[in-house]
Amino acid sequence: MSFRPAGSRPAVLGYAVALVFALSASIAAAQDAKPAAATSAKPAAAASAATAAQPAAEKPATAGAETAHSGVKLGDATAGQGKAAACGACHGMDGNSSDPQYPKLAGQSEQYIVQQLGNFKSGKRQNPIMMGMAAPLSEQDMHDIGAYFAGKTALPGVADQALVERGEQLYRQGDAAKGVPACMACHSIDGRGNPGALYPQLTSQHAQYIQATLKAMHDGTSWGDDAHAKIMPSIAQKLDEKDIAALASYVEGLHAADGAAAKPATP
Numbered sequence: 036m037s038f039r040p041a042g043s044r045p046a047v048l049g050y051a052v053a054l055v056f057a058l059s060a061s062i063a064a065a066q067d068a069k070p071a072a073a074t075s076a077k078p079a080a081a082a083s084a085a086t087a088a089q090p091a092a093e094k095p096a097t098a099g100a101e102t103a104h105s106g107v108k109l110g111d112a113t114a115g116q117g118k119a120a121a122c123g124a125c126h127g128m129d130g131n132s133s134d135p136q137y138p139k140l141a142g143q144s145e146q147y148i149v150q151q152l153g154n155f156k157s158g159k160r161q162n163p164i165m166m167g168m169a170a171p172l173s174e175q176d177m178h179d180i181g182a183y184f185a186g187k188t189a190l191p192g193v194a195d196q197a198l199v200e201r202g203e204q205l206y207r208q209g210d211a212a213k214g215v216p217a218c219m220a221c222h223s224i225d226g227r228g229n230p231g232a233l234y235p236q237l238t239s240q241h242a243q244y245i246q247a248t249l250k251a252m253h254d255g256t257s258w259g260d261d262a263h264a265k266i267m268p269s270i271a272q273k274l275d276e277k278d279i280a281a282l283a284s285y286v287e288g289l290h291a292a293d294g295a296a297a298k299p300a301t302p
Contacts, residue, residue: 110182119180130184135241141189144230145181152177160258189239194288202285213273226289239290245283
């Protein structure tokens with residue numbers, strides 16, 4: 036029995052050819068799969084990167100510094116000092132006016148100052164001088180000026196002792212018979228006001244300014260057409276001249292004494 040190599044050659048060649056085709060097919064499949072995997076992975080990676088970057092992109096650079104008004108930041112007292120220079124001619128450089136016909140702005144809330152400057156600018160509140168001063172101010176300017184004066188302290192005034200009793204009664208108790216509510220219900224027990232509700236600070240304010248303002252409100256003057264602006268005229272109309280004088284004097288003497296925030300000065 037003899038072995039014939041020539042007869043087995045076709046089978047060997049056939050196996051070799053089959054093996055070559057199998058290897059080629061595997062390599063081609065691997066090459067085709069690699070770009071596909073890279074392509075599918077690329078969008079996923081991009082999407083993941085975009086998702087990771089999204090919170091940083093959406094976070095404002097001045098988080099916590101903006102008010103509800105888009106683009107308007109809370110007042111900057113440092114910037115407000117320069118902007119308030121023109122106000123000093125009437126209201127005093129530190130907000131304590133020396134002329135009692137002009138109100139003290141020291142310690143007044145930023146919110147209230149902004150509101151009133153806006154009223155002057157829009158014409159809701161009429162005053163030739165203040166309308167002209169407010170006209171060129173931006174909302175940011177108003178906030179800065181308000182922040183500057185809010186950081187100052189109102190210098191104490193002195194009440195007329197002869198008017199204190201009636202003034203204190205009106206401020207702290209009101210007058211039920213006349214339908215007059217206690218002033219401190221809105222302006223606080225120590226006269227510091229209520230910034231959130233836009234009720235102004237009254238403590239240490241010049242009696243002459245308070246008296247003139249209450250008289251104007253008694254005669255129907257209003258600082259706006261909204262319900263909030265109509266509160267004081269309706270109350271002032273129930274006060275007579277003696278009530279107004281007593282209340283104005285008491286308010287001027289209403290201030291902290293020896294660090295006691297709620298204790299009024301009653302000289």
